[in-house]
Amino acid sequence: MASSNSGSNNSGSNRMNVPEAAGAMNRFKQEVASELGVPLKEGYNGDLTSKQAGSIGGEMVKKMIQRQEEQMSGQ
Numbered sequence: 001m002a003s004s005n006s007g008s009n010n011s012g013s014n015r016m017n018v019p020e021a022a023g024a025m026n027r028f029k030q031e032v033a034s035e036l037g038v039p040l041k042e043g044y045n046g047d048l049t050s051k052q053a054g055s056i057g058g059e060m061v062k063k064m065i066q067r068q069e070e071q072m073s074g075q
Contacts, residue, residue: 032059 016022033040036059038052045053 028060028063029056032056032063035059 016025030040033056036052036055038048038056040048040056
């Protein structure tokens with residue numbers, strides 16, 4: 001039977017493609033959470049609502065896309 005993970009070998013884990021970037025990504029996540037007023041803390045954050053957690057991820061993606069667009073346009 002075919003796997004439903006589209007050929008990915010990480011089986012749904014949140015493993016970093018570039019492990020050396022983990023610290024920077026955690027700092028970025030903390031920065032975005034702070035800007036949004038979401039009480040993100042080190043370790044367990046299961047007390048956050050789905051809306052709060054999703055807002056952090058969504059804003060991170062938005063900022064990463066913006067930075068990439070700026071880099072691609074030579075700004």
